[in-house]
Amino acid sequence: MPKNNAPGPRDERGVLSARILAAARDEFAQHGWAGTTIRAVARTADVDPALVYHYFGSKEALLDASTNPPQRWLESVAKTWTTPVEQLGEALLRLMLGAWADEEIGPVLRAVLLTAAHDETTREKLRRVVESSLMGVSQLGADERDRLVRSGLISSQIMGLAMMRFVWKIQPVASMTDDGLVAAIAPNLQHYIQGDLT
Numbered sequence: 519m520p521k522n523n524a525p526g527p528r529d530e531r532g533v534l535s536a537r538i539l540a541a542a543r544d545e546f547a548q549h550g551w552a553g554t555t556i557r558a559v560a561r562t563a564d565v566d567p568a569l570v571y572h573y574f575g576s577k578e579a580l581l582d583a584s585t586n587p588p589q590r591w592l593e594s595v596a597k598t599w600t601t602p603v604e605q606l607g608e609a610l611l612r613l614m615l616g617a618w619a620d621e622e623i624g625p626v627l628r629a630v631l632l633t634a635a636h637d638e639t640t641r642e643k644l645r646r647v648v649e650s651s652l653m654g655v656s657q658l659g660a661d662e663r664d665r666l667v668r669s670g671l672i673s674s675q676i677m678g679l680a681m682m683r684f685v686w687k688i689q690p691v692a693s694m695t696d697d698g699l700v701a702a703i704a705p706n707l708q709h710y711i712q713g714d715l716t
Contacts, residue, residue, distance in 0.1 A: 535573050538563045542584040543629035550636025551581065578639075585630045585640050589625045592651050599655045606709030607672075608700055614676050615696045618684045628685060631677075648673055658711055673712040679703065 541562035547553040556577055560567040574580040594613060601609040618624045634641040652673045659665035680697070684690045691699075 519715060534563075534569065535667060538570055538573060538580075539584045540625065541627055542580050543633075546581055546584060546640075547629045547632035547638070551577075551639070552636070554581075556580070581633070581637070581640065582643075585626065585633055586621050587630065587647060587651075589619075589628055591617055591626075592647075595651050596655050599657070603658075603711060606711050608704040609675065610672060611679075611700055611704050611707060612696070614686065615699065616658060624684070625695060627680070631681065631685060648677075650712060652676075664715075667715060668710050671715075672707055675703065675707060675710070 538559065541686075542554075542559045543557050545562060549558075554577070556570050557567050559580065560570050570580065574583060594617075598609050598613045599606075630640060630644055634644045639711075653666065653669035654668035656665055656672075658668040679691070682688045682701075682708060683694075684692075685694075694702075
């Protein structure tokens, strides 16, 4: 396949930009910040390195763009937190399972989690996303500390499941049905939501 050296028409630019971002997510997730180069990203995306610089300007900007959670996912998280409290545990769990199965959202979540293990900037971004979007919109608890404890425990359970199922692919969790996981795990989340944690 020939290299793409020019920006090209608007539609082609969108396709090339998405291809570069997908390649960058894989490279940063596998090799971290230090081990990833613009040349390697370009090679994986099958484009000229100059095109990567044309779209993203720098390695720092490429990392930032490739690990930004899609806005529609952040909006769906906020909306799910408004679910009636009695159904909230299952709703949050199904939101996570659906997000990881989504062709746009899943690769970004995987890249963020894996890259955060290597890169302090991405780790800080992950912390902000968890604190603001996964915990910050929660209205649980009798006071602020109780709210943070409950939403923190919920987030830890959901993120741990995501790592086991979608990143490390550890069996039998990786091959359980969504309904099976909901039946097994939603009651734990519901305890964090409504139960006595003392």
